[in-house]
Amino acid sequence: MSTDAAGHAPAAASGHALVAEHTVYACVMGSRAFGLATESSDTDRRGVYLAPTALFWRFEKPPTHVDGPREEELSWELERFCELALRANPNILECLHSPLVERVDTTGRELLALRDAFLSRHVHRTFAGYAAGQLKQLRADVRQRGAPRWKHAMHLLRLLASSRDLLRTGVLTPDVGRAREELLAVKRGEVPWDTVERRMARLSEEAEASVSRSPLPAEPDRARVADFLFRARRGSALGWEPGAGELSRGPGPGAWSGDWPGT
Structure with a gap:
């Protein structure tokens, strides 16, 4: 400079x-x-x-x-x-x-x-809050267009799984590993929206259940x-x-x- x-x-x-x-x-x-x-x-x-x-x-x-x-x-x-x-x-x-x-x-x-x-247990609140906003937009797309933006749906599933695993293990791993093909199928629109929505609900429930047992500290x-x-x-x-x-x-x-x- x-x-x-x-x-x-x-x-x-x-x-x-x-x-x-x-x-x-x-x-x-x-x-x-x-x-x-x-x-x-x-x-x-x-x-x-x-x-x-x-x-x-x-x-x-x-x-x-x-x-x-x-x-x-x-x-x-x-x-x-x-x-x-x-x-x-x-x-x-x-x-x-x-x-x-x-x-x-x-x-x-x-x-x-x-x-x-x-890293702290605050990740549950922030990840869940971000996910809720994304899910709201996906549902609006379904009402208005008849289908969600599948790429966004894929990434929301990835985020929810990442949040759950982080709360369970205390480790944040961005790479989806063996879930790649399953997620890409969602991106291609090959998985019905109601199935995707049920997966999202299950991941959210699993993350919620992991908070109290999480190895993450309460505060950063x-x-x-x-x-x-x-x-x-x-x-x-x-x-x-x-x-x-x-x-x-x-x-x-x-x-x-x-x-x-x-x-």
């Missing part, structure tokens, strides 16, 4: 420049990550960028998310990404567990090492995530990376006791 004569970052950074120059983690999502890709599948890319700390010291703040620059690409600023992950946002959590990682640096590796810190580990974010911001301000040297020592904001460089 260019700087002015005083060595400061520009007042406003291009969103695409932030993605190009400050991405800490990038992966492929969608059907390719879920093991459901066909020859016609798009490549959905997701990423996380760490906006330079200096940009937050100005009136115009860096964007919390950026579309592009490639088609089907979306990136979040690190703090926004962590906020959504702590809320158990299904799309964000699945992004953290993608098997198709395209780019990762030191900060990104530390983010991935925190995957368990974001916000303290670990806050410590990571603090060190990432501080590392950006000092020109260091979190996890490097003195920056990685201590539990958080109160741990810094050394002089700032140049003082």
